Amino acid sequence: MKNFVDALVPVQQKALYVLITSENPQSDLERIAEEELTMPQLLLDDINDLALQLMGDIIVDVTDQKPHILDEYIDLLKQSVA
Amino acid sequence: MLSVKISRRESGALMNSLTAGVVPRIGLRHIAVGRQNEVNAFLHDLATIEDGGASFRLVSGQYGSGKSFLLQMIRNNAMERNFVVADADLSPERRLTGTKDQGLATYRELMQHLSTFTRPEGSALESILQKWISYLQTSITKARGFRPGAPEIVDAVSVEISEVLIDLSGMVYGFAFSSVIEAYWRGMKTGNENLKQASLRWLRGEFTTKTEARQYLSVDCIIDDQSWYEFLK
Numbered sequence: 245m246k247n248f249v250d251a252l253v254p255v256q257q258k259a260l261y262v263l264i265t266s267e268n269p270q271s272d273l274e275r276i277a278e279e280e281l282t283m284p285q286l287l288l289d290d291i292n293d294l295a296l297q298l299m300g301d302i303i304v305d306v307t308d309q310k311p312h313i314l315d316e317y318i319d320l321l322k323q324s325v326a
Numbered sequence: 327m328l329s330v331k332i333s334r335r336e337s338g339a340l341m342n343s344l345t346a347g348v349v350p351r352i353g354l355r356h357i358a359v360g361r362q363n364e365v366n367a368f369l370h371d372l373a374t375i376e377d378g379g380a381s382f383r384l385v386s387g388q389y390g391s392g393k394s395f396l397l398q399m400i401r402n403n404a405m406e407r408n409f410v411v412a413d414a415d416l417s418p419e420r421r422l423t424g425t426k427d428q429g430l431a432t433y434r435e436l437m438q439h440l441s442t443f444t445r446p447e448g449s450a451l452e453s454i455l456q457k458w459i460s461y462l463q464t465s466i467t468k469a470r471g472f473r474p475g476a477p478e479i480v481d482a483v484s485v486e487i488s489e490v491l492i493d494l495s496g497m498v499y500g501f502a503f504s505s506v507i508e509a510y511w512r513g514m515k516t517g518n519e520n521l522k523q524a525s526l527r528w529l530r531g532e533f534t535t536k537t538e539a540r541q542y543l544s545v546d547c548i549i550d551d552q553s554w555y556e557f558l559k
């Protein structure tokens with residue numbers, strides 16, 4: 245998990261932090277995406293793409309209206325970004 | 327002995343599907359065996375499509391012989407190769423043609439099942455849309471020297487969307503399609519969630535009347551039994 249977090253670029257790390265800490269991350273994700281000239285859904289796709297490559301699974305559930313970290317990974321992720 | 331860790335998401339999907347007697351849509355690589363010749367044939371088709379070609383195959387077999395399983399294997403293989411994949415099961419309610427929304431139901435199913443490598447369970451429409459618009463946004467911002475977040479970007483990208491999609495104006499419903507994409511972008515960037523959601527609903531074929539669609543969007547048509555194939559193109 246640590247390798248995964250380290251491999252994220254800064255904008256992805258910001259987005260991941262918002263996903264970990266916020267219950268309603270949409271507006272923050274939009275702000276972060278705007279600052280970096282990208283789009284919120286692309287940020288989430290890029291994070292999941294890297295997670296698939298390094299860990300063989302996605303970590304952000306994007307099927308919901310509210311994107312969130314999958315329960316399976318939330319504790320590990322919190323430890324890795326602490 | 328080599329142990330394989332299967333994620334909770336995949337193992338849950340596998341167990342639920344196998345218990346219900348249906349083919350799982352994700353995690354197939356953990357349970358698939360054989361079928362190498364068939365898979366290779368389809369991989370050859372995917373290579374043809376990557377080169378700009380097209381392919382059409384009919385697969386026949388007895389009940390329980392693994393047609394659906396093979397289809398899902400191909401679907402998973404295609405996503406791993408960065409294809410956008412859409413699939414739908416036809417039924418009396420979902421047909422290629424119909425006058426009582428059966429054709430539209432097929433279109434809706436395809437849109438709901440629109441999948442990519444990072445969204446293998448469907449609902450990838452918005453992500454695909456954002457990817458395309460993001461490309462335009464980056465090009466125009468660099469070309470005109472806008473700073474990120476500059477208000478001028480909204481109008482500039484709107485114009486760019488219309489100009490790029492003008493080629494579609496020759497197609498039936500091309501103008502409506504273009505204006506809905508532009509409405510999605512405008513809704514997203516101006517915080518108008520209703521406009522954004524209405525654009526997505528329109529693209530997913532969820533408006534049932536033109537009147538309802540016109541309450542939110544400047545369009546004179548909706549996706550229906552007569553037009554769904556045009557929109558798919």
